[in-house]
Amino acid sequence: MDPSKIKPIQNFLCRIIDDDIKNHYLENRIWSGTPGDAIFQESANKIDPAKIRTRFPPEPNGYLHIGHAKSICLNFGLAEQYNGSCHLRFDDTNPTKEEQEYVDSIINAVEWLGFSFIENDKRNLYFASDYFDYMYDFARALIISENAYVDEQTSEQIKNTRGSLTETGINSPWRNRPYKESLELFENMKNGRYKDGQLVLRAKIDMASPNINMRDPVMYRIKHVPHHRTSNKWCIYPMYNWAHPIEDALEGITHSICTLEFEDIRPLYDWFLSKLKELGKLREPLPKQYEFAKLKLSHVVTSKRKLLQLVKEGFVEGWDDPRMPTLLGLKRRGYTPNSIKLFCNKISVSKSESIIDYSLLEQSLREDLDPIAPRAICIIDPIKLIITNYPDNIKENCYAPINPHDKEAGTRELIFEKEIWIERDDFQEIPYEKYYRLFPGNIVRLKYAYIIKCTGFLKNEKGEVIEVYAEYIHDTKSGSPGSNKIKVKNTITWLSTSQTQSVVVNLYDRLFVDPEPDSGNKDFLKLINKNSKKTTKALLEPNCFIRNTTNWQFERLGYFALDYKESQNNCYVLNRVVTLKDSWSI
Ligand code: ATP
Ligand code: MG
Numbered sequence: 145m146d147p148s149k150i151k152p153i154q155n156f157l158c159r160i161i162d163d164d165i166k167n168h169y170l171e172n173r174i175w176s177g178t179p180g181d182a183i184f185q186e187s188a189n190k191i192d193p194a195k196i197r198t199r200f201p202p203e204p205n206g207y208l209h210i211g212h213a214k215s216i217c218l219n220f221g222l223a224e225q226y227n228g229s230c231h232l233r234f235d236d237t238n239p240t241k242e243e244q245e246y247v248d249s250i251i252n253a254v255e256w257l258g259f260s261f262i263e264n265d266k267r268n269l270y271f272a273s274d275y276f277d278y279m280y281d282f283a284r285a286l287i288i289s290e291n292a293y294v295d296e297q298t299s300e301q302i303k304n305t306r307g308s309l310t311e312t313g314i315n316s317p318w319r320n321r322p323y324k325e326s327l328e329l330f331e332n333m334k335n336g337r338y339k340d341g342q343l344v345l346r347a348k349i350d351m352a353s354p355n356i357n358m359r360d361p362v363m364y365r366i367k368h369v370p371h372h373r374t375s376n377k378w379c380i381y382p383m384y385n386w387a388h389p390i391e392d393a394l395e396g397i398t399h400s401i402c403t404l405e406f407e408d409i410r411p412l413y414d415w416f417l418s419k420l421k422e423l424g425k426l427r428e429p430l431p432k433q434y435e436f437a438k439l440k441l442s443h444v445v446t447s448k449r450k451l452l453q454l455v456k457e458g459f460v461e462g463w464d465d466p467r468m469p470t471l472l473g474l475k476r477r478g479y480t481p482n483s484i485k486l487f488c489n490k491i492s493v494s495k496s497e498s499i500i501d502y503s504l505l506e507q508s509l510r511e512d513l514d515p516i517a518p519r520a521i522c523i524i525d526p527i528k529l530i531i532t533n534y535p536d537n538i539k540e541n542c543y544a545p546i547n548p549h550d551k552e553a554g555t556r557e558l559i560f561e562k563e564i565w566i567e568r569d570d571f572q573e574i575p576y577e578k579y580y581r582l583f584p585g586n587i588v589r590l591k592y593a594y595i596i597k598c599t600g601f602l603k604n605e606k607g608e609v610i611e612v613y614a615e616y617i618h619d620t621k622s623g624s625p626g627s628n629k630i631k632v633k634n635t636i637t638w639l640s641t642s643q644t645q646s647v648v649v650n651l652y653d654r655l656f657v658d659p660e661p662d663s664g665n666k667d668f669l670k671l672i673n674k675n676s677k678k679t680t681k682a683l684l685e686p687n688c689f690i691r692n693t694t695n696w697q698f699e700r701l702g703y704f705a706l707d708y709k710e711s712q713n714n715c716y717v718l719n720r721v722v723t724l725k726d727s728w729s730i
Contacts, residue, residue: 145513147258147485150486150489152225153217153221153225153493155436156436156495157218157401157493158222158225161196161222161226161399164196164398165226169429170398173191173192174188174190174396174427175190175191175192176190177190177263177264179275179395179396180278180394181281181425181426182427185427194227194228195227196223196226197228197229197230197231197396197397198223198229198230198397198398198399198400198401199219199233199391199392199395199397200215200230201233201234201235201272201388201391202234202235202250203234203235203236203238204234204235204236204242204243204250205238205241205242205448207246207249207250207451207463208249208471209446209469210439210444210469210470210471210474210484210505211438211441211469212471213257213471213484213487213488214439215401216253216257216488217257217485217489218493219401220261221485224259228398229263230259230268231261231268231270232251232254232261232268233271233272234247234250234272234273235272235387235388236273236371236372236373237272237273237381237382237384238381239367239370239371239381240367242371244372247372249472253471256475257481257484257485258481268395270395271373272387272391273371273373273374274373275394276378276382278394279387279390281425282390282423283345283364284330285420285425286347287323287327287345288327289419289422290348291348292346292363293316293348294321294325294326294329294330294345294346295318295360296318296342297316297317297318302316302346302362306351306359307351308356312351312352313352313356313360314351315351316360319360326345329343330364333364333379333380334378334380336368336379339366340365340366340368341365344362344363344366345380346360346363347360347361347386347412347416355408355412356408357385357408357411357412358412361412363382363385363386364380364381364386365380365381365383366379367379367380367381385409385412385413389413389417389431392431393417393420393430397431398429398431399431399432399434400413400433400434401433401435402434402435402436403435403438404435404438404497406433406435410433414430417430418430436493436494436495437497438497439491440497440498440500441499441500442499442500442501442502442659443654443655443656443658443659444502444661445656446469450668451468451470453669457669459669459672464709466478466707467676468655476707476708477705478695478703478720479505479509480509480512480695483508483509484505486511486512487508490504491504499659499660506721509703509721509722510724513697513703514549515547515549515550516547516550517696518547518553518688518691518696518697519545519546519547519548519698519699520556520697520698521544521591521638521639521684521698521699522647522682522683522685522698522699522704523566523637523638523639523644524567524701525569526568526639526683527566527567527571527609527610527612528563528564528565528611528612528641529563529564529565529566529571529612529613529614530563530611530613530614531562531615531616532615533616534561535562538562539561539640540559540560540561541557541558541560542560542622543555543556543558543592543623544557544558544591544592556685558593558640558685559640559642559643560594560640563640563642564590564639565638565639565640565644566582566638567636570582570637571598571601571609571612573609580633580634581636582612582636584598584600584601585598586598587617587630588635589620589622589632589635589636590616590635590636591636591637591638592622593622594616594617594620594621595620595632596614596615596616597614597615598612598613599613599614600613639683644683644686645685645716646681647681647683647684647717648679648681648682648717648718649681649717649718649719649720650677650678650679650707650718650720651678651680651720652676653673653677653678654676655673655676656668656671656672684698684716684718694706694708695721696718700724701723701724702720702721702722703720703722703724704718705718706719
């Protein structure tokens, strides 16, 4: 499908942005082209050419999944729609879990989806860890202005004095210590004089606030752990709630879009930013945070911890297993970037959580590929059909469209001859009710070829049917005049026995038997579908691989894609992405 046919996003964020534009709120913002504080940005004094700035801020501690795609499509999509820019920023403020391998894989995933973070030949690719100096400087400014203090309580004491929804918190005995003392302690924290957990820096807000997040939240903790980028430079690391608004502000982000669990943190986000503005560190307009509901997709789990468990405990073959909801898995399964974008544009972006049925993702793949994917015939479980009245040595050409929706794609040739393969379940010795395919005495059309009448079959000593016999009816070849004079109830696919390509196909089913495998008290590992993968040999129409594609529609069977990892030399392995119809919602 032509990517330009994907409709623009329409959601509550568009209305917010439209209002911001109407109210001229975003005009004349300055942006030097590089992240920095107010002084840095002012020294360049350039008006931001981007109408809005958004960001996708993954923590590089795992592989991206379909939920992240929602956030990517939303942030990059809004930026494209409003002539803005979207930054890819690694939120790498927690040194214990982050790795370069994940950084590389996330960049690849965003690029694979077809989004660009290049602006004027420069990549808007940032790392929160590059802002550690700013964060430290800003924290000092908060200490000096008596908006932050070093606390000597243990984490246990801090937790126990935070209060609850019904009780206010208790002020720390260190809350009112002279700022100079805090400043010195903070410096010593940074210089490695203390052990992990011995001291923390806290914002001085309000221990009686009805919002627990505002009760003197921790801004910095000590962690003697090397960082994947800054190595041993720091042994104090900023907490997410302190770091994130600063990251947004330094990058000139206008709309900081995050998921609903951050709604209660928004007052703190605004508090930090307005204090830093008062202190001259940041300038207006400050970034604003907006929240939307996470994507919850049926029949999968998306928590990083649970995905890791599936990999580690061998329930799947890796992060890129085609049954995984990771972008790597979806890609290998054969999902196209467009199908994922289509899906993300279909699911609503709102503030209410709902479970999206997996079939919507499958339907998006069909919509993307139906107009463009070349067709081919593949026989998964072949049985030989002998056309007894067809001459022995004759081969005839039959013509089939490469794609019936795209006349310009042209036609493909199929060889018709006396011995052909058909799908085993297209024949029944004794038909069951409403079975209209091949059985003795019945007629069907061989797609793109003749109408045939079944005349008999042969069984082996085990009683299994090993050959089927039929006679073809003259003058019924598809496309020839009068070929439709006989009405048939069914059409079956076939391949010549002398010209097929052997391939291996992986047929997949849902990874979980339960639509919500990790809701409530369910043990998701007990709900794994033991039959989620079936691998079998199959026969494929020749010449498929000369066409410049990796996705096909195999007639009657579904959409298939080449598994680039398992295929080698002339051994082709194909994954079924989806069947042609949604068999699940029936
Ligand atoms: P964890 O909390 O385990 O670190 P995470 O999914 O929050 O996982 P991040 O790397 O922090 O991982 O996510 C990057 C961005 O993707 C965040 O802005 C987050 O809100 C968004 N995101 C994550 N999961 C979903 C989801 N299911 N639907 C929509 N957006 C999501
Ligand atoms: Mg997170």
